[in-house]
Amino acid sequence: SRSINLAVIPGDGIGQEVVSEGLKVLSAVLPQDVKLETKEYDFGAKRYHATGETLTDADLAALKQHDAILLGAIGDPSVPSGVLERGFLLKLRFAFDHHVNLRPSKLLPGVATPLAGQPEIDFVVVREGTEGPYTGNGGTIRKGTEHEVATEVSVNTAFGVERVVRDAFARAQARPRKKLTLVHKNNVLTFAGHLWTNIFNKVAAEFPEVTTDYIHVDAATIYLVTDPARFDVIVTDNLFGDIITDLAAAVSGGIGVAASGNINPSREFPSMFEPVHGSAPDIAGQGKADPTATVLSVALLLRHLGYDAEADRIDAAVTADLTERAGKPARSTSQIGDALAARVAG
Amino acid sequence: SRSINLAVIPGDGIGQEVVSEGLKVLSAVLPQDVKLETKEYDFGAKRYHATGETLTDADLAALKQHDAILLGAIGDPSVPSGVLERGFLLKLRFAFDHHVNLRPSKLLPGVATPLAGQPEIDFVVVREGTEGPYTGNGGTIRKGTEHEVATEVSVNTAFGVERVVRDAFARAQARPRKKLTLVHKNNVLTFAGHLWTNIFNKVAAEFPEVTTDYIHVDAATIYLVTDPARFDVIVTDNLFGDIITDLAAAVSGGIGVAASGNINPSREFPSMFEPVHGSAPDIAGQGKADPTATVLSVALLLRHLGYDAEADRIDAAVTADLTERAGKPARSTSQIGDALAARVAG
Ligand SMILES: CC(C)[C@H](C(=O)O)[C@@H](O)C(=O)O
Ligand SMILES: CC(C)[C@H](C(=O)O)[C@@H](O)C(=O)O
Numbered sequence: 001s002r003s004i005n006l007a008v009i010p011g012d013g014i015g016q017e018v019v020s021e022g023l024k025v026l027s028a029v030l031p032q033d034v035k036l037e038t039k040e041y042d043f044g045a046k047r048y049h050a051t052g053e054t055l056t057d058a059d060l061a062a063l064k065q066h067d068a069i070l071l072g073a074i075g076d077p078s079v080p081s082g083v084l085e086r087g088f089l090l091k092l093r094f095a096f097d098h099h100v101n102l103r104p105s106k107l108l109p110g111v112a113t114p115l116a117g118q119p120e121i122d123f124v125v126v127r128e129g130t131e132g133p134y135t136g137n138g139g140t141i142r143k144g145t146e147h148e149v150a151t152e153v154s155v156n157t158a159f160g161v162e163r164v165v166r167d168a169f170a171r172a173q174a175r176p177r178k179k180l181t182l183v184h185k186n187n188v189l190t191f192a193g194h195l196w197t198n199i200f201n202k203v204a205a206e207f208p209e210v211t212t213d214y215i216h217v218d219a220a221t222i223y224l225v226t227d228p229a230r231f232d233v234i235v236t237d238n239l240f241g242d243i244i245t246d247l248a249a250a251v252s253g254g255i256g257v258a259a260s261g262n263i264n265p266s267r268e269f270p271s272m273f274e275p276v277h278g279s280a281p282d283i284a285g286q287g288k289a290d291p292t293a294t295v296l297s298v299a300l301l302l303r304h305l306g307y308d309a310e311a312d313r314i315d316a317a318v319t320a321d322l323t324e325r326a327g328k329p330a331r332s333t334s335q336i337g338d339a340l341a342a343r344v345a346g
Numbered sequence: 347s348r349s350i351n352l353a354v355i356p357g358d359g360i361g362q363e364v365v366s367e368g369l370k371v372l373s374a375v376l377p378q379d380v381k382l383e384t385k386e387y388d389f390g391a392k393r394y395h396a397t398g399e400t401l402t403d404a405d406l407a408a409l410k411q412h413d414a415i416l417l418g419a420i421g422d423p424s425v426p427s428g429v430l431e432r433g434f435l436l437k438l439r440f441a442f443d444h445h446v447n448l449r450p451s452k453l454l455p456g457v458a459t460p461l462a463g464q465p466e467i468d469f470v471v472v473r474e475g476t477e478g479p480y481t482g483n484g485g486t487i488r489k490g491t492e493h494e495v496a497t498e499v500s501v502n503t504a505f506g507v508e509r510v511v512r513d514a515f516a517r518a519q520a521r522p523r524k525k526l527t528l529v530h531k532n533n534v535l536t537f538a539g540h541l542w543t544n545i546f547n548k549v550a551a552e553f554p555e556v557t558t559d560y561i562h563v564d565a566a567t568i569y570l571v572t573d574p575a576r577f578d579v580i581v582t583d584n585l586f587g588d589i590i591t592d593l594a595a596a597v598s599g600g601i602g603v604a605a606s607g608n609i610n611p612s613r614e615f616p617s618m619f620e621p622v623h624g625s626a627p628d629i630a631g632q633g634k635a636d637p638t639a640t641v642l643s644v645a646l647l648l649r650h651l652g653y654d655a656e657a658d659r660i661d662a663a664v665t666a667d668l669t670e671r672a673g674k675p676a677r678s679t680s681q682i683g684d685a686l687a688a689r690v691a692g
Contacts, residue, residue: 081532081533081536081539081543082532082533082534082536082539082540085533085534086533086534086536090534113462114461114462114571114572115460115461115462115571116459116460116461116462116463117462133479133498133500133534133535134534136536138499138500138535138537138538139537140537140540140541142504144544145504146504146505146508147503147504147505148503148504148541149501149502149503149504150502150503150537150538150540150541151499151500151501151502151537151538152479152499152500152502152535152537152538153484153497153498153499153500154479154484154497154498154499154500155495155497156495156496156497156498157493157494157495157496158488158491158492158493158494158495159492159493162492185585185588186427186428187427187428187431187432188428188431188432188436188479188480188585188588189479189484189498190427190428190432190482191484191485191486191496191497191498192484192496192497192498193427193428194428194486194496195486195494195496197427198490217589218588218589218591218592218593219592221567221589221590221592221593221596222592222593222595222596222601224593225460225461225571225593225596225597226460226596226600239531239534242531242534242564243563243564243567243589244567245564246564246565246567246568247564247567247568247570247571247593249568250567250568250571250572251571254572255568
């Protein structure tokens with residue numbers, strides 16, 4: 001009999017609320033014969049304040065036993081900027097080699113967008129997750145003096161770039177439009193830019209059906225607001241991916257519906273799924289958070305574990321829910337979760 | 347008697363067309379007693395193909411003699427990516443220490459924007475121009491092999507950050523709303539992030555009237571499309587500034603109207619003014635390019651040289667022209683230039 005052994009990390013702020021709804025929908029969608037086991041972990045600001053710890057070796061060993069990880073949100077104004085980000089979120093992505101950071105963007109009918117004219121938006125960003133300017137390489141000399149120098153080193157390897165580029169080509173190949181866009185800044189960041197561009201062109205030869213193009217990251221932000229329909233699959237580095245996926249979320253319904261997966265396709269380590277939004281401490285505990293992004297992250301999780309039919313049911317439920325909900329009064333976090341759970345169970 | 351000794355670099359693609367109109371408006375707006383001298387330089391793809399040169403020491407010595415530089419656009423598909431960018435554009439910014447890269451965004455009444463609901467947009471980005479990931483630091487080992495490693499080093503100095511932060515505070519202080527936002531990614535790029543944040547907070551103490559806030563670059567792209575009215579002055583690093591100013595241009599009327607100044611406030615070297623757009627080889631020579639961005643760059647140039655009244659006249663002419671032009675058939679490059687020249691002369 002089948003089973004899913006899930007690590008659940010509610011985290012900070014609205015994390016607990018949205019994760020509860022995600023689990024509600026997950027339970028509702030799974031067939032009877034699939035045994036769902038969950039174990040909750042208390043990472044985040046509370047644990048950091050209590051123990052000074054963010055993510056220990058023992059924590060990593062425990063998390064490694066799971067099939068996948070569902071995360072709500074990590075971050076609180078009481079913790080200095082960077083401590084939980086570098087000490088937990090990025091540490092986990094690097095430790096578990098989450099090199100495919102998958103962020104789909106789809107503007108559903110009736111969903112509000114800041115763009116005029118309700119353009120067609122349906123693309124996926126494959127963001128590299130373990131290299132680039134995110135490695136923590138760099139340092140500071142003469143800190144706090146007028147002679148301080150701080151460096152940040154973007155590290156890019158053929159190994160790291162090729163595997164994510166290959167993953168993106170395979171995803172493009174599997175989609176109807178079969179188009180892949182490389183986003184970088186190869187006219188300025190020429191060392192990394194040449195590496196990315198050369199590997200992209202090399203791998204392209206193996207996927208003759210996939211149409212390719214290249215655009216600079218600055219121009220990509222223009223297209224995301226003037227012509228988002230031009231994108232099908234985008235592959236890009238860690239930092240550019242961070243920036244353009246927030247913009248992509250904003251134009252395609254907002255961060256309330258933006259899901260993401262931090263994926264290790266080799267399955268050597270469990271992959272982690274999380275909404276793109278943060279912990280939003282200003283609305284925490286009020287039942288105002290939209291759990292849709294978490295529910296869609298559960299769908300990505302299911303797809304990763306091979307439960308494609310269940311993932312499809314969640315996606316369809318969200319589409320139906322958002323379409324019907326357009327223009328109606330706002331619902332609470334649990335009302336939205338209930339509605340989605342009812343739809344996927346039905 | 348007063349004089350302006352201007353270096354003119356038409357460059358590639360539509361550069362020649364838009365620069366002609368910029369000069370037309372400049373001549374029309376200047377009072378009789380100001381002697382305008384211009385000298386044209388042939389930098390760009392043609393010179394590169396003919397001589398292999400992009401910008402020599404002799405060129406820099408010649409350019410240094412001018413009061414300011416007006417640039418059209420540099421770049422052509424016949425030249426490998428990075429050659430003219432690093433070899434000319436960035437070389438010039440670094441050689442002349444253009445550390446204040448000034449990019450105003452203002453959505454004028456009636457001007458088309460991809461955003462719904464015609465939001466209020468009136469802010470200025472002060473982008474650092476001589477540091478960050480743009481220094482060319484970094485390198486490649488084992489090039490072309492499966493073991494290639496390419497690095498890009500972002501270099502940030504207290505000296506470089508403080509001078510641009512101070513410039514931005516002074517600009518915020520001089521504007522009615524007196525608000526300055528620091529945009530960075532200090533939760534991930536903690537070395538550079540701490541330097542920027544600490545200096546920002548230190549200089550803030552000297553400008554008690556200026557309201558300050560901080561947002562991450564990824565979140566900034568969201569606000570630029572959902573709530574651009576929240577911005578007054580933004581200060582940010584070289585790469586983040588590159589990215590968000592293209593997005594800012596897109597939402598506030600498009601790159602056809604986005605102007606920029608590469609400024610050395612010490613006046614030790616001439617400052618350079620240029621439209622944000624590129625050389626657009628696809629429409630070059632057809633009279634289709636909008637010279638408005640170049641004309642607005644001429645206004646920035648005049649303001650930099652102390653001709654505030656003349657700069658105001660250009661800004662007013664552009665506002666009137668764009669407002670009246672809304673919905674009317676497209677005009678040619680020279681028709682727009684003629685209309686603006688007539689307005690400023692009138
Ligand atoms: C919180 C931060 C470390 C993270 C990132 O920069 O990757 C976030 O912005 C994201 O996109 O998941
Ligand atoms: C062409 C390129 C070097 C340049 C930059 O990245 O600064 C351009 O994008 C700009 O914004 O002026």
